[in-house]
Amino acid sequence: MKGQRLSLFWLLTLFLPILTSPIPTILDTDIGTDYDDQMALSYILSNPAVFDLKLVVCSTFNTLARAQIVAKTLAIYGRYDIPIAIGQNTGINNIWEYEWAEDYTLEQFQKQGGTVFENGEEALYNEMQKATSDNIYHVIEISPATSLGHVLQRIQPEILKNIRLFAMAGSIYRGYGNSSQPSKEYNVAEDISAARTMFNGSWAYFGLAPLDCTNFMQFNGREWQTFLSFRNESVHVQLILDSYSIWYKNGGKDIGAMLPYSPEIGTSTMHDVLAAILSAFYPRTITMTSRQVSLLVTLDGFTNINTTEGKSVNTSLSYKTPDPYKSTEVIGIITLNSIIYT
Numbered sequence: 001m002k003g004q005r006l007s008l009f010w011l012l013t014l015f016l017p018i019l020t021s022p023i024p025t026i027l028d029t030d031i032g033t034d035y036d037d038q039m040a041l042s043y044i045l046s047n048p049a050v051f052d053l054k055l056v057v058c059s060t061f062n063t064l065a066r067a068q069i070v071a072k073t074l075a076i077y078g079r080y081d082i083p084i085a086i087g088q089n090t091g092i093n094n095i096w097e098y099e100w101a102e103d104y105t106l107e108q109f110q111k112q113g114g115t116v117f118e119n120g121e122e123a124l125y126n127e128m129q130k131a132t133s134d135n136i137y138h139v140i141e142i143s144p145a146t147s148l149g150h151v152l153q154r155i156q157p158e159i160l161k162n163i164r165l166f167a168m169a170g171s172i173y174r175g176y177g178n179s180s181q182p183s184k185e186y187n188v189a190e191d192i193s194a195a196r197t198m199f200n201g202s203w204a205y206f207g208l209a210p211l212d213c214t215n216f217m218q219f220n221g222r223e224w225q226t227f228l229s230f231r232n233e234s235v236h237v238q239l240i241l242d243s244y245s246i247w248y249k250n251g252g253k254d255i256g257a258m259l260p261y262s263p264e265i266g267t268s269t270m271h272d273v274l275a276a277i278l279s280a281f282y283p284r285t286i287t288m289t290s291r292q293v294s295l296l297v298t299l300d301g302f303t304n305i306n307t308t309e310g311k312s313v314n315t316s317l318s319y320k321t322p323d324p325y326k327s328t329e330v331i332g333i334i335t336l337n338s339i340i341y342t
Contacts, residue, residue, distance in 0.1 A: 022048060023051060023052060023137070024130070024131070024135065025138045026057065026128070027142070028140070029066070029070070030059055030060045030144065031058065031070060032098055034252070034268070035244055039240065039272070041056070041073055042240060044276055050280050053082050058070060059087040059144065059147040059148075060144050060190065063088065067116065068101040068106060069095075069101040071114065071116075084117065086116065086117065096247045121151055124151050125155060129155070131163045136204065142275050145167075145195050146191045148194065148197075163204055165203045166209070167206070168209045168214060169185060169187045169303070171211040173212055174215065178216075201311075205282070205314065207275075211271075214272075216319070226336070270332075270335075278316065289316070290316045293317075295310045295312075295315070
């Protein structure tokens with residue numbers, strides 16, 4: 001046990017973020033449909049020394065339900081200072097996590113001191129406007145880029161030179177299930193026009209987490225069993241286990257992943273967590289191999305390499321270990337321990 005603790009100490013020391021001061025951060029999420037958004041949000045909230053979370057934008061489909069999930073999460077963390085921005089409702093979709101949050105209303109969040117912006121795109125626009133050369137922002141995009149795409153149509157391009165974007169999106173060489181054929185990745189395909197606008201932006205930096213890497217983002221084994229052991233000691237661990245169990249029961253169990261998953265044995269695929277990790281550890285990519293790739297979102301929703309028309313994107317394409325799960329184990333330890341020891 002002592003040796004395991006020592007190894008963990010050196011592991012976490014090796015992969016500590018490069019800290020100066022917390023970075024002003026905006027999170028754009030479609031939390032509630034897949035579970036990785038909840039894990040990403042919890043990781044961000046568990047690291048206030050890294051992320052100065054300024055705004056959480058809830059995008060696509062039933063955005064009010066998504067906002068309730070965010071509100072309950074913020075309340076458990078005691079973060080009533082972080083505003084919630086409600087994006088456009090774009091229709092009906094499965095929000096399997098909602099049952100966990102339906103007992104906590106946005107009105108309760110506001111009565112306890114929280115702020116809710118009903119015009120989420122206006123709130124996003126106003127917050128992005130605060131970015132300057134002396135006040136660099138990070139935007140973590142883990143949703144179809146509907147809200148962001150609308151804002152980019154009217155924001156001054158010069159503002160983007162003061163914003164680093166970290167997005168889970170696209171499929172370059174590998175598709176879903178680690179297929180040898182690229183896929184139309186969901187966050188891109190759900191709103192192709194917005195994705196094209198996002199990829200074409202003149203960002204200060206654009207770090208991309210595509211399926212090529214995120215397919216392997218499952219947390220299980222010893223690190224998950226350790227996480228489970230803190231169920232009765234940490235309200236934040238309890239938050240994850242309660243909401244994950246409800247999400248799993250209501251339909252999440254059927255979405256598929258590279259490895260088996262359940263609340264007892266480990267997580268579903270944590271695609272979106274990788275975007276948050278890229279933001280936290282910028283400019284390092286820790287366990288990933290990243291390179292500049294000229295990418296273009298096609299009209300039919302693929303993310304293709306195009307050296308003539310594409311924009312250069314810092315793209316995480318593989319892991320530094322021959323077995324990718326050795327690398328994602330490190331990310332899992334970092335993520336889960338952040339939540340345990342908040």
